[in-house]
Amino acid sequence: MALETELDLGKAVSRPMMRGAARLRRLLQTSDLMFIVLAAGVGLLAGVMSAALAHVAHAIQVLLYGFSPDMRLSGQLELDWWHLLALPAGGLVLGAVRFAFPRRTRAPIDAVEANALHGGRIPARDTLIVSLQTLISNGFGASVGLEAAFAQMGGGVASKIGQWLELKRSYLRTLVGAGAGGAIGAAFGAPLAGAFYAFEIVLGAYTPAALAPVAAASLMAVLAATLMNNEPFVMASTIGRVIEIQGYLLYAVLGLICAGLGILIMRLIALAESIVRKLPIGEIWRPLAGGILLMPLAFIAPQVLSSGHGAMHLYLDQQPLMTTLLAVFALKVCASVISLAFGFRGGLFFASLFLGSLVGAAFAQAVNFIYPAAMLDTTNAALVGMGALAVAVVGGPMTMSFMVLEVTQDFALTAAVVTAALVSAAIVRDKFGYSFSTWRLHLRGHSIRTARDVGWVRALTAQSLMRRNHTTLRDEESLGRMREQVPLGSTARVLLIDRNGDYRGILPTADAYQDKHDLATPLSALAKQTEVYVRPDMDIAAILRMFEHFGVDDLAVVNEDHKLLGLLTERYVNRRYAEELEKAQREFFGE
Helix, strand or coil: CHHHHHHHHHHHHHHHHHHHHHHHHHHHHHCHHHHHHHHHHHHHHHHHHHHHHHHHHHHHHHHHHCCCCCCCHHHCCCCCHHHHHHHHHHHHHHHHHHHHCCCCCCCCCCHHHHHHHCCCCCCHHHHHHHHHHHHHHHHCCCCCECHHHHHHHHHHHHHHHHHHCCCCHHHHHHHHHHHHHHHHHHHHCCHHHHHHHHHHHHHCCCCHHHHHHHHHHHHHHHHHHHHCCCCCCCCCCCCCCCCCHHHHHHHHHHHHHHHHHHHHHHHHHHHHHHHHHHCCCCCCCHHHHHHHHHHHHHHHCHHHCCCCHHHHHHHHHHCCCHHHHHHHHHHHHHHHHHHHHCCCCCECHHHHHHHHHHHHHHHHHHHHHHCHHHCCCHHHHHHHHHHHHHHHHHCCHHHHHHHHHHHHCCHHHHHHHHHHHHHHHHHHHHHCCCCHHHHHHHHCCCCCCCCCCCHHHHHCEHHHHCECCCCEEECCCEHHHHHHHCCCCCCCEEEEECCCCEEEEEEEHHHHCCCCCCCCCEHHHCCECCCCEECCCCEHHHHHHHHHHHCCCEEEEECCCCEEEEEEEHHHHHHHHHHHHHHHHHHHCCC
């Protein structure tokens, strides 16, 4: 009796909660203002998590490498060799995590892939694994940044909240972008850069409906990180110095150089990963081997460790010779390639900023040596190179331009960064076509170039579009028999199969009623498109290409066993595509 009373009480309490949740869902679906408030709350969470993750990673580095807490690991001039044992130790820990969380058939879904292919849905398990692996990799000193974990945590939490609230696809994607962008903005203390990271990298477009929610999330994330004493990313420039027209032209050349280097770095990582996969080293043990290989590089130049915050400040202050800059650039590229190829988890966001600053400073020294009248400022050139190389690797020309503006407060320099960034972005887009995140997706078989939503295209497959009420006859039947069963005008075509149910072609009804054919002729002799058909898993874009390529009005849907499943007509497929495209356009403008 007591148990029944307790169950009744539980039901009585749960009913109001369920009704309240339902009302909240309806309100969020209909009120733009409430959705902005929700996005601001997500940004607040993203900022707290980013700051907490950065503090934990830094504390691990201080503990393992024994430097002062007010300094950075990559800012150390030298490290004792026994401290470098933390690198293979981190590989062991990372291997243990991979053993505890074995990889399933697919790689973890990040915010970019989720928004491009899955309507903003990120599994909680993927968020946990990526964040933990990135924390271990960066905390133990591998040459990777925490930005992948920041974006994953911000986007992952936003995705789970949005799924619980049963948000529509467009709202969920926007919320994921707001969470990921807010986390990046919090990491650098740059709300504009965080917002444009959401637009350019995670959402793939500047959508009017997303402007206010993303901006609110980024501002709240930066505020939360500031309250948690997260150190903002601040750089000094020669504020007030006028940049002449020749300076813009030279910075455009720097953008071209950074584009080539960015493409080279991304291809090097892909090549290294393919080589490592062929080595007789198990996936669990690869980070250990990578940590051992990183030790001599870190002993030569500790600046290659971690993401490179401290090293960037170090070299901008000291302004070493070009030979030193290029040597550190080469060592940092090698360290990043080894780290990623051998299984350490992380991103190239800040690594590309650091590498770009080295290239920019070296470029200024080379130009001033060859053409002294140019008088390029080394610090400014380093900041321009920082933005240009980051655009080549990460993407987002406005993201990097606004980041430079926010960390330097130098509007004149920002104009030069925009010049180099646009040149870099245009060349990479034309000659390579991918950012680092979409390049890795391409290597896994996904043909996407941005986070623009193409998931709805892939959801419209031949199996979901096909008609099953088609007229079917055996190909061994005679033409006369077919005329008896299929009167003229009853259907436009007949699909032919053999006695085993295998597809054998399409016969237009009009062709069957032409007087030139003998009534005893088997239907197989008149069949068309015997080798032209689509598979049930082909998406609507591929189906439309098939219609255009073969110039046909109908396509049979045939499975791998060659069994006939259904029929597609070009008119119906075009209409469904237009309907979905119009729906996507309405969502884009927030209608």
